[in-house]
Amino acid sequence: MAEQTQGGTLPAAGREADVRPPLTYDRIIRTAIALIEREGVAALSMRRVGGELGVAAMSLYNHVPSKEAMLDGVAEEILSGLRLDAGPQAGWRDRIRDLAHAFRRTAQEHPRSMSVVLSRSMDWTRSLPVLEQMLTIAEQAGFQGETAVRVMRTFMAYVMGTLMREASTADALWHIAQDGVRAAEMVDPAAFPHVVATARELLDPDFDADFDFGLELLITAIERLPRTAG
Template identity: 75%
Template sequence: MAEQTSGGTLPVDGRVPLTYDRIIRTAIELIEREGEQALSMRRVGGELGVAAMSLYNHVSGKEAILDGVADRILAGLELEADPEADWRDQIRALAHAFRRIAHEHPRSMSVVLSRPAVWTSSLPVIERMLTIAELAGLERRTAVRVMRLFMSYVMGTLMREEGMANTLRHIAQDGARAAELVDPAAFPHVVQSACELLSSDFDADFDFGLELLIAAIERLPRTPR
């Protein structure tokens, strides 16, 4: 027996039905709270109040959940652009849209960057970037190379930020030990630039690199119109 509610059909015991959508949302919440290493069929089932075996009616296993997490995060990208906007502004908007969802779901973004089968979910991003490259007047082969460079820059920067954040935390926790490992005679420039190296502004670094990328694209040969 079931009863109708404004939110759909519920069992008479009041429990919300188990669905693929609930499994993926719960997995994302768990990853953001405890990290990808905490994810397992048993943990997700426990979060949902069901036996792990119940999940197999909706997903084939943990790997399928991770693929679903990556798909869901990428689906949150804002890809709509003002058709009248300059191609440079469209590149900036796309880069910052990707960066925004990474900041909203930092631990889940690590899943996105590590999934080998997530490329199909990236197709909307690839299509948007190729459209921008066409708007910029680039020929097809160059447009594909620019798209690859763009994806590498944005994703690589996000991975670097995560690694740098961990490194800076470790240095802050054991500054004396870190100082002992740096020989001023062997690494004079590192020592002289220590303040700058230890006070990384990730937002400024990202924009600096993005503007260099756009400036380089501007100098590429255009397809004759």
């Protein structure tokens, strides 16, 4: 229905254009994240995101130069959303646990978008907030320079690697569940006695407990490292 104005009748389409939020980089990235979570990263394209926003795909190029740049933006946005509960006054052990669980919580909240983070070679500048956090924790634990960097890299390798393993394990277990009888028949108990003996634990993992178990092993190993003099 048309709207009467002093200058005449304003078409409904014109009113919608007036109230539509402006197209911005942040809106594009948030829309891309929502699309990925709903349909998977394979569904992402400039055209699809433009359609979600009600604009032509060409309009997006004024803000994002390519699909690859959009994926970089998704990864950056996911990393920037890490929620840390432990403040700077907390001990380094609590802070490293907090940072690890912040990664995992984000992965659980945005599983498909976290897969973008895990699969992309990130421009190092996008990771600066996380790097700064981890290096600060390493310094608080008594490490400097090269050792601090190695502690940081080991931490990142554990967290990222564990998240990737959880995703692949969950997918593999889903396929096994679809054909459980055939999968069981393929395992020779004489050749793989330990696999058969622990089949229940292998096929029904507690990812939360596994993550905490590995994290505590890592913290214990860090505790035993010699501190940098001075």
